[in-house]
Amino acid sequence: MSLAWSMVRHRFAAFAGTFVAIALGVAVVAGSTTIWASSQPQTPARLAAAPVLVHSPSVGDTESGYPEYRSWTTAEATGLAQRLAAVPGVTAAIADPSFYVQRVVAGRATGDPEAARTEGHAWSSAVLGGYRLSAGAAPARPGEVALAGAAPGSRIEVLTARGPATWTVTGTTDGPGLYVADTAATALASGVRVIGLTVSGEPESIAAAARTAVGADGTVLSGSARDALEPESVTRIRWLGAQLLIAMVFLGTFVAVFVVASTCALSAAQRRREIGLLRAVGATGGQVIRMMYAETLVVALLGGVAGVVLGAVTAPLLAAPLVSAGLEPAGFTVTLQPVALGAAFVLGIVVALIGVWAAARRSSRVPALDALREAAIEPRPMTLLRWIAGPLAAAGGGALLVALPNLDAQAQSSATLGGAMLLLVGAALLAPVVIGPLVRLGTWPWRHGASGMLLREGTLTGTRRVASTAAPVLLAVGFAVLFTGTVATISDSAGVDAAAEVPAALVAAPDGTPGLSQAAVTGQPGDARFPTRLLVTRDGKTTGYDAVGTDQVDGVVTSTDLGPTLDVRFADGTTASLPVTAVRDDAPAPILLPRELVLRHDPGALAEAVLLTGPAAPAAGLQVLSARDYVQIEIDEEGDIIDIFLVVLLGLGVGYTGLAVANTLLMATAARRTEFRALRLAGGGTGHVLRVTSGEAFLAVVTGTLLGGSVSLICLLAARRSIERELGQAIDLVVPWGQTAVVVAVCAVVAVLAAGAPVLRAGAGSR
Incomplete structure (x- = not known):
């Protein structure tokens, strides 16, 4: 460990990417779990x-x-x-x-x-x-x-x-x-x-x-x-907040493993000569593996401490925004949760060790002769592990998407995200296969110029380096297209489908109230439905059913055969035996009752709406809306929650990967100072070097964009097919081109700036 500490202390720049990835991952997990642990049911x-x-x-x-x-x-x-x-x-x-x-x-x-x-x-x-x-x-x-x-x-x-x-x-x-x-x-x-x-x-x-x-x-x-x-309405609010926090932990952990693995792979590739020298003086493969694990453990400990502190400080600041967004109940506060912080710290160490596993095994097989190599050529951009793991991950993701329509609605979103993650991992592992053809195609118009030739050959000899840079871009673009595209596709179809279920052109709807009072619906032209809850006992077992009080029936009507008589307990606790007068499979609720009967036993019942057949009379807490506007209220309420989820998850994914792009390119470009020095000695100026590094960075962004966009489009098509099967009608696939362009532009700007910063610093130092 002392040797590892010395290596990290004297060459911290080489481990900066891993440190930042772990620190941010631990901060996300620590903050999210602290908020979740603080949001537990409370006595009213x-x-x-x-x-x-x-x-x-x-x-x-x-x-x-x-x-x-x-x-x-x-x-x-x-x-x-x-x-x-x-x-x-x-x-x-x-x-x-x-x-x-x-x-x-x-x-x-x-x-x-x-x-x-x-x-x-x-x-x-x-x-x-x-x-x-x-x-x-x-x-x-x-x-x-x-x-x-x-x-x-x-x-x-x-x-x-x-x-x-x-x-x-x-x-x-x-x-x-x-x-x-x-x-x-x-x-x-x-x-x-x-x-x-x-x-x-x-x-x-x-x-x-x-x-x-x-x-x-x-x-x-x-x-x-x-x-x-605790009231069920408050519990539901806590549940919504918990879903966001769970998604943040899941996504943060996945991105952290992804980025740490990519960063460690790049770091190991840059240290081939150093590791070859260790092998030449007698170091065994096991010693090399232990050295890399020890170095990563030191970085993980430092990053974990920084992440825990950042998460603990940030979590209380998020309480007010979560309450205002309707994801936590009023009065919610964040308290210190040592167990959550400790678990996040341990998770950071585990994530780091998982991320370095492949790079450590590959480094243990570096031959001693690599200590004598001066060339930067990568003889095998695609290792055996990549050839095995890449197709397996892609196949697993494809299998999940194929099975998507056969899953229940609650499991479909998780399966879509899981399939996307597996496909993104597969695409990242197989990225070196497509980099060569893309580079040759992209640099074809400039193949005879000096800068074009240097760009092409430098990229082709550093395929693994480009793949490491493209990986976080792939992740950012993939999640951006998947999240925004799924939400846009569902929202585009939800309004039409819901409006079709309201058989009235105009609806008298609640205005700032949870429902319409008895006085508000009295005299209104149309059907007013008062929902209530009935407990029905059959064969010694009591089951709850949603029921509706309406003037459209004179007796008890059920949507399924519940027997000739219902032994019920009403909302006020009283019991009765009610004869069933009809069974209708088109009933709007499992049980229909006369309105007067419902209001007699549930005086607190409120009507959801009145489907108007004529002009509405003014009443307190009532507004008149079109059928489309009426269903749009609920869609907008759900949409606001979804937008919050989207902003948080997209910001987390894109922000995290943007930093990963910057870290990866800073590491890669800083390690090529000797190469750039030789280029200057050959007559190239800082401008030539910047054109080469910027071109390579741009090619990495294009590669990541194409791979990430392709994966997310496949997932969107699978999700659309599943939604169409559920709705029983065709829907349009909405691709968020504008949001995707913004994400790609951000990644491109970050990549170019990160690639150019070491060049400018080196150029300023050489004058």
Whole structure:
């Protein structure tokens, strides 16, 4: 290790590319995993002051994998709270019926629509969040409310599931939420799902006693287990952020291995004479391998430390942008995560050792006679390992793309990315095969000039050097075309397909609210659908189904045969046996119910939209849109998230590879000082040398662009075929020529500047 440290210390420029690649890779992984570890479920603030919480029973999982809960009826919740209040150590057992409410200011609903679904609470449950009155009195009658930011005696406009209302403020609270009289909250809420306990003893022992009292009627949670009560909407936000972080870790690790391997291969090729000299004085192949591993380990340790520090410093700065982008919940902060930082550091070392593996094995076979070589000719640009690994990687990537249409929708994106990565690796390994023909073709018009001849011959004798420079360009262009092309192709087809599913020219849609209130849809010409959730018990098993309340049916209609009678539990916890009047495979939901029945048992239900058959009447929280504009709202919301993913991943890939291009060319050009000195002695000036190095850099960029573009186009065609099969219709392939041109131009500018910098520095030093 001491010899390795000396080599790295005295020749750090030769290891600069590896150092930067590892440092950036570790920084990406350290920052991403720190953010992910900091973004874990938390107990809702409105329940945080209750050491023990009781949740209504779970009956399984939903289609999305989240727990499916049934609600208690008001009577069940009251009875259970009375039993819990009798448990020793429990000072109070308080039910928390929550409901939808939004403040209306200047005629428009305010605040986060999704958060507003549970913004209303019974006043008695304010103690579960530790909230108190800072002024005024508690609400005691319907139409009264206590909230923060409003003075007692004032009146506020609100919107509930029933419709608009004017409430009188009786008290000012020191916490968020709108609190009404308990009887009013019970009337507006769809059942009860949480009972909070305030205690005077040790919470864990009281929780154990509470479990005995509750039995099968609920789930008792204490300590960190209360985090499971985080609202599903918040959990979904965390899930979106986690997908971006996972993608960053995956892409950052892949690019780091790719770049480190390319940099190490170039460094090993430049040290053939040095390694040959070591072999001439008796060094064995195993000693050469250990030397290169030791050198890389030293660089990895230094780069890992730098990357960990950079990632730890950068991660907290990303909290606010992630919250504003909707990828983390409000109030999210990043905390120090030593385990995540340590794992990133170890991963950096592993990545470095993987990257140097092929170069170390190849260097161990350098003959001692290479110490006497003066020529820069590479006798074998394509090694046996390249000939084996290149086609295998390409075949693996092709197999994944061929199988793409047969995979489920969730696996297709991962398979596309995996196939692209394998094809990019295969193209990089096989790059020396195509460099020769491309160089001969590209330099044909200038083959008789001095600069053209030097450019052609210098490139042909340094094929591996050019391939190492082309590799990061290949990666940047490949990911740029793949990411932007896939998004553009899907977005181009999504609007038309979704609009075709809305059988109305005009739609009355929510305006700043999570749905339309009962008052907003009353009297509107058209069909208003109120979604709800039904728990159906068949053969002793309970399953959740999406249901819709509509005026288009008089009885119960199912989309599949669920039996002649449905034993259901409604959103408010009540049960009933409903006779099925019809089975229609064209039903817009698994179960259709009369609207009045749904609203009777789910008073918090909100209509998704009204498919208009005539002019709409004005109403609070309602806007009229065309069918295309209506579906475009959801497409734009998803598009904003996708754009964030695209910018981050594309910026990561292109930025990383741009630095790799610069590092590789700086290393390659700096190692050719003797060659350029000889060229000057032969009469060439700095301008001649710059033309040669710039031409070689440009050829490397062209090679990487052609290979990366070809791979990504193959992947785009496979992705389009998969999308067409899923939609059942032909779609256009959108190729992002403009974005690709920008990426190529950036790579070209970086390459030319990096290749010219050592030449200019050497030229200035020689004067």
